[in-house]
Each structure stands twice: as C-alpha cells, then as structure tokens.
Amino acid sequence: MADDVIIRVEDLSAGYDDRAILEHVSFDVRRGEVFVILGGSGCGKSTLLKQMIGLNDPLAGRVLIEGKDLVTAEGERRDALMRKFGVMYQSGALFGSMTLLENVALPLEAFTELDREQITLLGRMKLSLVGLEQFTAHLPAEVSGGMQKRAAIARAMALDPQILFLDEPSAGLDPITSAELDSLIRRLSKSLNVTFVIVTHELASIYAIADRIIMLDKRVKGIIATGDPRQLRDESTDPYVRQFFHRQAELTAA
Amino acid sequence: MPKLSIRAAPVLAYPGAAALAVSDASDGRVLLALSGRLDAQTIPDVWRDALKALRDAGARPVIVDAAAVDYCDGAGVALLVDLLRQPRAGAVEVTNLKPAFGDLLRQYDPQSLDRDLDPPPAARPAIEQIGRDTSGLLRDMRAQVMFIGQVVAALAYAVRHPSSVRWRDVALVCERVGADALPIVALISFLLGVILAFQSAVPMKRFGAEIFVADLIGLSMLRELGPLMTAILLAGRSGAAFAAEIGTMRVNQEIDALTTMGLDPVRFLVTTRIIGTVLMTPLLTIFAMLVGLLGGAFTMLSFSIPFVTFVKEVEGIVSLQDFMAGFVKSFVFAILIAGIGCLRGLQTSAGASAVGDAATRAVVTGIVLIVVVDGVFAFVYFLLNI
Numbered sequence: 001m002a003d004d005v006i007i008r009v010e011d012l013s014a015g016y017d018d019r020a021i022l023e024h025v026s027f028d029v030r031r032g033e034v035f036v037i038l039g040g041s042g043c044g045k046s047t048l049l050k051q052m053i054g055l056n057d058p059l060a061g062r063v064l065i066e067g068k069d070l071v072t073a074e075g076e077r078r079d080a081l082m083r084k085f086g087v088m089y090q091s092g093a094l095f096g097s098m099t100l101l102e103n104v105a106l107p108l109e110a111f112t113e114l115d116r117e118q119i120t121l122l123g124r125m126k127l128s129l130v131g132l133e134q135f136t137a138h139l140p141a142e143v144s145g146g147m148q149k150r151a152a153i154a155r156a157m158a159l160d161p162q163i164l165f166l167d168e169p170s171a172g173l174d175p176i177t178s179a180e181l182d183s184l185i186r187r188l189s190k191s192l193n194v195t196f197v198i199v200t201h202e203l204a205s206i207y208a209i210a211d212r213i214i215m216l217d218k219r220v221k222g223i224i225a226t227g228d229p230r231q232l233r234d235e236s237t238d239p240y241v242r243q244f245f246h247r248q249a250e251l252t253a254a
Numbered sequence: 255m256p257k258l259s260i261r262a263a264p265v266l267a268y269p270g271a272a273a274l275a276v277s278d279a280s281d282g283r284v285l286l287a288l289s290g291r292l293d294a295q296t297i298p299d300v301w302r303d304a305l306k307a308l309r310d311a312g313a314r315p316v317i318v319d320a321a322a323v324d325y326c327d328g329a330g331v332a333l334l335v336d337l338l339r340q341p342r343a344g345a346v347e348v349t350n351l352k353p354a355f356g357d358l359l360r361q362y363d364p365q366s367l368d369r370d371l372d373p374p375p376a377a378r379p380a381i382e383q384i385g386r387d388t389s390g391l392l393r394d395m396r397a398q399v400m401f402i403g404q405v406v407a408a409l410a411y412a413v414r415h416p417s418s419v420r421w422r423d424v425a426l427v428c429e430r431v432g433a434d435a436l437p438i439v440a441l442i443s444f445l446l447g448v449i450l451a452f453q454s455a456v457p458m459k460r461f462g463a464e465i466f467v468a469d470l471i472g473l474s475m476l477r478e479l480g481p482l483m484t485a486i487l488l489a490g491r492s493g494a495a496f497a498a499e500i501g502t503m504r505v506n507q508e509i510d511a512l513t514t515m516g517l518d519p520v521r522f523l524v525t526t527r528i529i530g531t532v533l534m535t536p537l538l539t540i541f542a543m544l545v546g547l548l549g550g551a552f553t554m555l556s557f558s559i560p561f562v563t564f565v566k567e568v569e570g571i572v573s574l575q576d577f578m579a580g581f582v583k584s585f586v587f588a589i590l591i592a593g594i595g596c597l598r599g600l601q602t603s604a605g606a607s608a609v610g611d612a613a614t615r616a617v618v619t620g621i622v623l624i625v626v627v628d629g630v631f632a633f634v635y636f637l638l639n640i
Contacts, residue, residue, distance in 0.1 A: 096606025113298040114329075122294075122332040124367055137372040141604035159294055160327035187361075191354035192327055 006031040006163060006195050007052065012061035014044070014051050020059060021047050023221040027214055031162075032193040034185060034209045036200060036229070038244070039216035045199045046090070046167065048216065052197065053087050053165055054078070065163070083111065085163035086156030090171070092148035094140040100127060100151045101136040107158045126154040129184060131177065146172045153181070157188075163195045164188075170202045182208045203245070215241055272296040272330075276307045284311040286337075289322030292330025301333050305340070313343035321350035331358045339364035401520075401597045405528065408521040412529070420526055427530025431492045432538060438491070442483060443542040447471060447549025450479075455557050464557050468567035471550035476572055480543035481580045482628055485587035488535060489620035493595035496527055497616035500599025501609040509600065524596040528589060535588035536581060543580065579640055583631050587624055594620045 007029040015021040021044040029035045037045050050056045052063055054070040063070045065081050073081050094103050104123040108114060114122065127136055130150035132143075140148050149172055156164055170178040182205050188194045189209075200206060206213065206229050213232065215225040217240055225232055225241045233245035275287040286307055290296065308316060318337055323330070338346050351359065378386070412419045455467045500523055503509050512519050551564040598616035602608050 108294065112294040112329075114294065114301070115298070118298070118301055118332065118336065121336055121367065122329060125332050125335065125362055126328065128367065129361060133366070134371045136370070137374055139605065157328065160329060187357060191357050 004030045006066060007197070008062075008064040008067075009048075009052065010062045010064065012048075012051060012063065013059040014047050014056065014061075015059055018059070020221060021218070022051075022216070025061070025222045027223065027226065029195060029197060030212075031195055032189060033211040034189050034196040034198065036198050036206055036210040036213040037216065038200070038206070038213050040218070040244075043216040043218040044221070045216060049165060049167055049197070049199055053085065054082060083159065084161055085165060086159065086161040087165045088149070088152045088156040088167060088169060090167040092140070092145075092152040094148055094152055094155070096140050099137050099139055100132060100143070100154075103140070103151060104155045104158050107155070111159060123158070126157055127151065129157070130154045131180065146174065146177065149173065150177065150181075160192070161194075163197065166196065166198045166200075168199055168201070170200060170205050178202065178205060179208075185209050215244065272300045274300045274303050274307070276303075279317065283315045283317050285317050285319055287319045287322065291325040292323055292333060293325065293327045294329035297329055297333055301336070304333065304337060308337060308340055308342070308346070311344065315344040316346045318346065318348045319350055320348060320352075320355070323351065323355065326351070326355040326358070328358070331355070331362070334359055335362050335364045335367060339368045341368075397601065398597065401593070401600075404520045405524060405593055408518065408525045409528065411521065412525050418521075419529065420522075423526040424530045424533075427527050428534050430495070431488065431531050432534030435488065435491055435534075435538060436541070439484060439487060439538050439542050440545050442487060443475075443480070443545040444549040444552075446479060446483060447475065447546035447551075448553045450474065450546075451550040451553035455554065459557065464554070465559060465563070465567055467554060467557075468550065468559070468564045469571040471547060472568035472572045473576060475543050475546040475550075476576050476580045478580065478628075480546055481539045481583045481587060482624070484535065484539045484542045484584065485591060485624045486621055488531070488538070488587075489591050489594075489624060490617050492531065493591045493616045493620040494613040496592060496595030497599040497602075497612040498609050500596055501602035501612035504600065504602040505604065505609060519600065520596075524593070524600075527596055528592040531592035532585060532588040535591070536584045539581065539584035543577075575640060579631075579635055583628065586627060586631075590623050590627065591620050594623065 005028045009025060009027050012025045013020050013023045014025075025048070037048060039045050047056075051058050052070075054063070057071060065084060068077075068081055070078070070081055094100070095106070098106070101120065101123045104126050105119050108119045108122060112119075124133060124136055127133055130153055132147060132150055132154065135143055135147060135151075140151070143151070149169065153166065153169060156166070169181060173181065185196055185198075186209055189196055196209075198209070210229050212227065213225075213229050214223050215232070216222065217224040224238055225236055229245075232241055236242055236245075272288065272290040272292050275289070277285045277287070279285045284307070286304055288300070288304075292300070304318075316337075318334065320326070320334070326334075334348055334351075338348065340346065348359070450471050451467055454470050455464045458464045458467060500509070503523075509519050512522055547568060551561055554564050555561065595616045598612045598619065601615075602612040
C-alpha cells in the first residue's frame with residue numbers, strides 16, 4: 001500500500017566530488033517499522049543516512065519523506081519536513097556548552113509553546129527513559145561517551161518525531177543499556193508507530209529489533225540484500241551476506 | 255506579516271486538537287476528560303487548564319478520563335505524569351487510557367520525577383572562592399615556570415641533536431608565521447609611519463621644524479614601534495593559531511597519543527614552532543621598521559621634504575645601537591609569542607569552548623607579557639644608557 005511508505009529513496013546516487021559511493025539505490029521504508037541499514041566499513045551506510053536526512057545533496061535521484069522531496073524543498077517547507085524526524089549522530093553531537101537537560105530542552109523551547117516547567121519535566125522524562133535522570137545538570141564533557149550517546153537519543157526524541165534516524169546507537173554502550181535501548185525502540189515503534197532507521201553492526205540487536213534490513217556492499221555500490229534478518233541469515237545464497245551473518249553466528253555460538 | 259524564522263518557532267498545524275472537559279461526578283469526585291490528540295504542539299493550553307482544574311478541585315479526588323484520547327506521545331504522557339505527581343490531599347487517577355499509551359505512562363515513576371536528582375552544587379563562600387582563585391593563579395604560574403624549563407630542555411636537546419628536529423615542520427611554521435604575515439605587517443607599519451608623520455608634522459610645521467619628523471619616526475620605529483607592533487600582530491595571528499592547533503590536538507587526544515608513544519609533546523610540537531617563530535620574527539621586525547620609515551617618507555613628500563632629505567636625516571640620527579636595541583627585543587618577543595601560544599594550547603581542557611578559550615588566553619597573556627617585557631627592556635636600556 002502506497003500510504004504505508006513513509007520514506008522513499010528513488011534511484012539515488014551519492015558520493016563526494018563526483019566519486020559515487022552509492023549508485024542507483026532505491027528502497028522504501030514503511031511507516032512504523034524498524035529499518036536497519038547494514039554493511040561493512042566504507043560501503044556507504046553513513047553516506048546513505050546523510051542523504052536521507054538531507055545533509056548532503058545527492059548526485060542523482062530523490063529522497064521523499066511522506067511523499068515530499070527533501071532535496072528540492074527549501075526554506076520553511078524544508079524545515080517543516082526536517083522536524084518530522086529526529087537524528088542521533090554517531091558521536092552524539094551534543095552542544096558542549098549546555099547541560100544534558102538544556103540539550104534535550106532546546107528543540108522543545110524552539111518549536112513548542114510549553115512553559116518552562118513543563119519543558120523541564122518533559123526533558124527529565126526523556127533523560128530518565130535513557131537512564132540519565134541523575135545527570136540532567138551535567139555538561140556533556142562531564143559524562144562518559146556512552147552517556148553522551150544516550151543523551152543524544154533523548155534529544156532526538158524530544159519532539160516525539162514520527163521518524164528517528166539512529167547512527168550506530170549501541171556502539172559504546174554496555175550490553176545492559178544496549179538491551180534496554182532495544183526494548184525502548186520496540187516499545188516506541190509498537191505503541192506510537194514511530195519509524196526507526198538505524199545504522200548498526202550489532203547482530204544481537206538486529207535480531208531483537210529489526211523488521212527489515214538492507215545490506216549495502218561497496219563492490220556493487222548499492223544494495224545486495226533486503227529482507228528479514230533471520231531469513232537472510234538462513235536462506236541467503238550471497239556469499240558476502242552469508243559470511244556477514246554466519247561468521248558472527250559462529251562466534252556467538254562458540 | 256513578516257516571514258517567521260525557524261527560531262521564532264512557528265506553531266505547526268496538526269490535525270485533531272486536544273481538548274479538556276471538567277465536570278463533577280456524582281460521588282463527589284472531579285472528572286477531567288481529555289480528548290483528541292495529545293502531543294507537544296496541541297497540549298500547552300490543555301496542560302495549563304488541567305493544572306488549574308486540579309488546583310480548583312481542592313482536596314477532592316480527581317479522575318482523569320483518557321477514553322477519548324486517540325493519540326498520546328511523550329508530551330501527552332508528560333501531561334499525565336505532571337497531573338499524577340502534583341502534591342495534593344485527594345488522589346489522582348488516570349483511567350481508560352489505551353493500552354499502547356498506558357505502556358508509555360508506566361515507564362515513569364511520577365514521584366521520582368518530582369525531585370531534581372541532579373541538583374546544582376551549593377555556592378561556595380566568598381573566602382573559599384578567593385582561596386581557590388589564588389591557588390589557581392599560583393598553579394598557573396608554576397605551570398608557566400615548568401613549561402619554560404621543559405622548553406629550554408627541549409631547545410638544548412635540539413641544539414645538541416639538530417637531526418632530531420623536524421625541519422619540514424619548521425619550514426611550514428616559517429611560511430605561516432613569516433611569509434603569510436607579510437601583507438598585514440606591511441599594511442600596519444606603513445599606516446603607522448603615515449599616521450606618526452602626519453600627527454607630528456602639523457604642530458612641528460608651526461615652528462618650521464618639520465624636518466625633525468624624520469628623526470622622530472626613525473628613532474621610534476626602530477627602537478620601539480617596529481618590534482612592538484610586529485610582536486602584537488604575531489601574538490594575535492600566530493600565537494592564537496598555535497593555541498588553537500595544539501588545543502584541537504589535545505581535544506582529539508592526539509597529544510595523549512604522542513605521550514603514550516613515548517614522544518614528548520614539547521619536543522615534538524613546541525620546538526618546531528619556537529624555532530620557526532624565532533627565525534621569522536626578527537626578519538618581520540626589520541621589514542616593519544623599513545616599511546614604517548617608507549610610510550613616514552611618503553607622507554613628508556606632501557610637506558615638501560624630498561625622499562633624499564628624509565633618508566639623510568634618518569641616517570644622521572639613527573645609530574646601529576638604536577637598531578640593535580629594537581632588533582634584540584624581537585628575539586625575546588618571538589620566544590614569548592610561540593611559547594605562550596603552545597602552552598595555552600597544551601593546557602586546553604575539555605568542552606566545545608575550550609579551544610576558543612585557549613586561543614583567547616594565548617593572545618591576552620601574549621600581549622600582556624610583550625608589553626611588560628618591553629617595559630623591562632626600556633628600564634634596562636635606560637640604566638645602560640643605550
């Protein structure tokens with residue numbers, strides 16, 4: 001059903017200075033699903049993500065968010081499109097001069113008419129979701145890398161956007177926090193129908209959360225596999241895909 | 255109407271607004287019926303009204319009926335949590351919330367959210383703050399003295415083992431500190447000469463003494479202004495650049511990487527910068543002196559003093575001693591600029607503003623020390639009758 005598609009990537013070629021890293025990539029993300037982008041280093045995962053959130057212009061092709069072209073949108077229309085999604089960057093990208101609570105509160109102050117106190121409560125609730133309720137007044141530099149990451153997830157969720165892009169959310173997190181994050185993702189996707197687009201390598205987490213994955217490969221500069229992760233692990237005939245899942249499976253089995 | 259910028263926060267139109275109806279139940283309880291879509295855009299008014307209704311209810315128990323809520327995200331849940339956590343005599347109960355939204359609500363403990371779990375530290379008494387600041391100042395002075403020692407040791411090592419110096423880096427420093435600074439040094443010195451000449455020629459002309467403007471410019475450019483202006487320019491230009499460069503390396507853990515590799519950051523990063531700056535600053539100083547004189551000579555043409563006369567006059571008054579008095583200073587200034595820039599860079603702490611702070615501190619400390627040392631030179635020259 002066409003209505004179900006929330007993000008459509010159409011014949012996208014992307015790269016830097018005319019050196020294409022991805023060529024003619026097309027896929028759909030459906031509303032409410034947890035969509036995982038997978039692949040080895042240098043295969044263009046981050047490039048693809050940057051295209052999907054409109055940070056870089058593609059060499060060719062389009063990215064449609066709810067049917068509206070992100071590439072050609074300008075001004076207020078582009079801002080409105082951008083507010084539909086929240087992004088957690090790999091490094092956290094928190095504002096260093098603001099406390100964790102102020103970081104989370106910033107989008108709420110800018111885009112809602114809530115009172116100071118309500119924003120503080122909402123900010124504290126978001127931080128408590130990621131287990132940081134005791135660090136609200138800390139500056140990013142005063143907490144660990146994993147905590148910065150969790151705070152960045154809280155900031156991405158501040159406005160309860162319909163789409164959340166997470167760039168390697170569980171890298172640098174301990175297994176317990178990582179599992180809690182997985183269950184938070186599942187809960188949000190189930191109860192609020194939030195769509196997740198996640199770049200990750202954590203196979204355990206992929207099996208736990210992913211509805212659908214795509215796997216990128218730098219040799220074809222595009223997608224080599226799409227589907228349910230378990231099915232791909234068990235049924236794919238592509239040697240690279242098999243290796244990706246199998247090798248990890250062997251290691252975890254041992 | 256003017257177009258709103260993003261910062262002005264346009265309120266987005268959302269389908270389905272939120273609403274609140276307050277009524278009295280037959281059993282004496284107060285009923286707050288929420289309906290519609292509860293999200294950050296739709297609830298600000300409902301939130302305020304709901305809190306007011308809660309206050310108006312006094313000690314009576316309150317039922318929040320969420321049966322007609324068709325969407326409730328994190329902001330909506332925050333509204334419910336806020337109602338549940340209010341300290342009051344009568345109980346507050348949320349009913350008929352759809353299971354999906356109930357899951358979201360159950361994630362929170364309203365009572366714990368009532369407390370600030372990360373309260374700001376209590377303000378220190380003034381006397382403690384004075385003590386801390388003083389000890390901080392002493393620590394900074396100690397760090398500077400230690401740094402001077404480290405630099406001297408590193409330079410001594412470089413003299414004994416010239417092959418250990420990374421000469422390619424020195425050449426790069428020379429280019430950036432020296433060659434790249436030529437235009438700005440030329441502009442400032444030339445204008446300085448022009449301004450000095452104009453300001454002094456006008457009153458001197460009244461006594462027919464405008465020829466002595468050449469003496470004034472010759473002596474002041476060579477002894478004082480040439481070295482001083484060059485040093486201040488370089489402190490702002492290269493001192494800040496050193497601090498920012500090394501500061502960024504500190505933030506990126508590159509300094510830690512050098513240390514754990516067994517490479518001394520002072521020897522690796524500071525030596526090359528000091529050598530490069532010491533090689534370039536005296537050259538730039540001579541350049542500034544000459545261009546300043548040129549500016550003065552140029553101006554005096556308009557007071558009908560020809561170029562040759564100007565040069566003869568300067569030749570007559572300025573001795574080699576005057577030149578050396580200024581020239582020697584430029585070496586000391588060079589060491590100060592590069593040393594302070596590198597020290598502030600190495601002292602960079604964590605955080606987004608840290609590199610900016612390091613650069614600022616490098617410029618401020620650099621200029622203060624340059625002026626202080628210049629004063630010391632003036633005093634010593636006076637004693638030695640130079």
